[in-house]
Amino acid sequence: GGIIAAIFDLFTGTRLEALAPDIAWGFVNSFHYLAGKLEKREDGYARELGDLARAPEGSEIYARSLEEKQLQCQSVAEQRQAIECMRDYAAEMYRAQSGWPWSPAKGTRASSASSASQIAAVDFLRARQLEQRERHLPQGPIVVVTGPADWHDWQAIWSRLDAIHARLSHMTLVTTGQRRGVDQIAAAWAARTGVDVPVVRYGLYGTGRKTAFIRNRKILDLKPVEAVLCEGSGVQANLYQLLRQANVPIHALRRADQAADAVKFPRRVPPAAIEGGQHGDT
Incomplete structure (x- = not known):
């Protein structure tokens, strides 16, 4: 360390x-x-x-x-x-x-x-x-979190996930595996001290225009119990429709409702805080 x-x-x-x-x-x-x-x-x-x-x-x-x-x-x-x-x-x-x-x-x-x-x-x-x-293969109830790579309002996502986690402490988080935006924000939430939620990155496998839509159906096949969806492309809208038809509770976040100047994560934490187990949630 x-x-x-x-x-x-x-x-x-x-x-x-x-x-x-x-x-x-x-x-x-x-x-x-x-x-x-x-x-x-x-x-x-x-x-x-x-x-x-x-x-x-x-x-x-x-x-x-x-x-x-x-x-x-x-x-x-x-x-x-x-x-x-x-x-x-x-x-x-x-x-x-x-x-x-x-x-x-x-x-x-x-x-x-x-x-x-x-x-x-x-x-x-x-x-x-x-x-x-x-x-x-984590066994907890599936919670889906997806959205665009240019999403910046992490606090809105974290607040929804905190509320879900309070009800589903053994949840498993499923994202689409992007290294930026919503997926990265969700992964950062899961990595906080005291959360301890496994993250399944359900990326794209294969090529072609239909690949993303096929992935949406496979995510639906996981039988999620709840979802946090941030407004994005037509692929995101398709996932919203699939989950809604399956009666999955959805927390829909609009791009226009993002905080104008979302506070960024603290970039540095003293090493002693980690070693002593006292570092705070970011």
Whole structure:
């Protein structure tokens, strides 16, 4: 975390100050890249472990091989978790310094023919699968937030999200994955201390004029329970119509109603505030 703060401090007051967020982003991304490599290695061990667990033998050699493979898989899983923890802390420091969030988871049946090692291996695989499902597929009620990239009134969006979060504390936020405007404002809200809301960036996949409209229908298929829609293009109007026809409660924000001079996020937070857990919401 101190390295991230040092990067910003190093370039403050120089012509390179505007580049500090990009350099710090790359530092955080290095942890993310390594975590991805470890996850792939973990998946490989898990497949091998699964193959062993599905072909049980009564020999001591088999039991030892199973235990060793499980230990390898668990060791890499712990390494991944540690690197992800470092990445998340560095990402929080990045958010504090730049003002924006950093962005880029049936029970075991035992029988007399099963050895203790095999049951433990199956249990481990099940626990790992559940962890991945929660990490990559959050289960909370879906709240959609979308709008144009040139939207600046973050306070209007945050106030709606605060009200929704007060009623749906386990919500999952779905945006269209833009790095500016409404989507970035929503991601910044979710990254605040005490909010802890997962964000699913539902970007465009494919090419062609109909791609955005197809995405709108896929967002509708997620069965959102509420939406915050900021006035934008015809694609945004189409999403509004789809959600309205599905009787999804919508908080519609008009472009003309934006605050003329929206207060910007504080750009810097002292590193000590992060380390002490006392940094305020931005």
